[in-house]
Amino acid sequence: MAKADSGNRNRGDNLNVDFMRSLVKQYSELGQWTSAFFWADAAAASSGTEAASGDDIWLLSSAMLSRGELHRAAHAVTSRGLHMSHLLCLGVAMRAFVAAKEPSTALNLMDECYPSLLEPRNMDQTHNRALSGVLVTQARALTALERRDAAVEALKTALRADVACYEALDLLLEQHALTPALEKELIQSLPINNQLNASEAALLRAAYRERVLRYAPLPTTPQEGEPAVPAAVEVSRSRSVTGAEARGRQLAA
Known part of the structure; x- marks a missing residue:
C-alpha cells in the first residue's frame, strides 16, 4: 500500500511539474515575464534547486533575463556549472553578461564549456539552432570588444550551423562586413539543401536574396x-x- 501511495504521489508530482513548465512557456510567449518567472521558479524548486534539470534552469534564467535581472540570470546557470554542458543555459548566461556590458565574461563561458557542445550535429537541427544563437551572442561580445574580424567569422559559422538564423545574416549586412560579392558567395555556400526541403530552401533563398538587394549600393x-x-x-x-x-x-x- 505504501508503495502504491508513493507511486501515485510521484506521478502527481510529475504532472504538477509538467503543468508548471507549460505555464512558463505560455506566459513567456505572451511576454508576461513576472508570471513566467514565478512558475519557472516553482518548477525548479519542485525538484530541489540543486537537482533541477538544465531545461528548468534555462526557463528560470530566461525569465530572469527578460525581467532585466541580468546577473541573477547568469548566476542561476553558472553556479550549477550548466554553461559547460547545457547549450541553452550557456546561451542565456552569455546573453545576460553581454546585456550587462561584460562581453569578456560572456566569452570566458565558452572557453569553460565542453568542446563537443560547440560542434554542429548532422542529425540534430534543434542543437544546431541553439548553437547558432550562442555564436550570434559570441559575435555581439566580440564586436563590443572591437574584434570585428572574429565577430564576422562567428556570424558565418552561425549561419552555416543554422541557415535559417536570419539574425546572423542581418548583423553581417548591417555592419557592412562583406562586399556584395562576398555576401552572394556566402549565401550560395550555405548548406541550405542539407537542412531544408526543396520548398523551404526556395523560400529561404528568395528571402535572403531580397534582403541582400536592400543593402546593395545603387x-x-x-x-x-x-x-x-x-x-x-x-x-x-x-x-x-x-x-x-x-x-x-x-x-x-
Whole structure:
C-alpha cells in the first residue's frame, strides 16, 4: 500500500511539474515575464534547486533575463556549472553578461564549456539552432570588444550551423562586413539543401536574396548597353515595399 501511495504521489508530482513548465512557456510567449518567472521558479524548486534539470534552469534564467535581472540570470546557470554542458543555459548566461556590458565574461563561458557542445550535429537541427544563437551572442561580445574580424567569422559559422538564423545574416549586412560579392558567395555556400526541403530552401533563398538587394549600393555607372536612369530606378524599386508587392503578384500570377 505504501508503495502504491508513493507511486501515485510521484506521478502527481510529475504532472504538477509538467503543468508548471507549460505555464512558463505560455506566459513567456505572451511576454508576461513576472508570471513566467514565478512558475519557472516553482518548477525548479519542485525538484530541489540543486537537482533541477538544465531545461528548468534555462526557463528560470530566461525569465530572469527578460525581467532585466541580468546577473541573477547568469548566476542561476553558472553556479550549477550548466554553461559547460547545457547549450541553452550557456546561451542565456552569455546573453545576460553581454546585456550587462561584460562581453569578456560572456566569452570566458565558452572557453569553460565542453568542446563537443560547440560542434554542429548532422542529425540534430534543434542543437544546431541553439548553437547558432550562442555564436550570434559570441559575435555581439566580440564586436563590443572591437574584434570585428572574429565577430564576422562567428556570424558565418552561425549561419552555416543554422541557415535559417536570419539574425546572423542581418548583423553581417548591417555592419557592412562583406562586399556584395562576398555576401552572394556566402549565401550560395550555405548548406541550405542539407537542412531544408526543396520548398523551404526556395523560400529561404528568395528571402535572403531580397534582403541582400536592400543593402546593395545603387549603381553609380550604367551597365554597358543600358540607360543609367532606368537601371537606378529599377534597383531602388526592388528595395521598396511596392516593388516587393509587385514581384509577389507576378510570382502568384
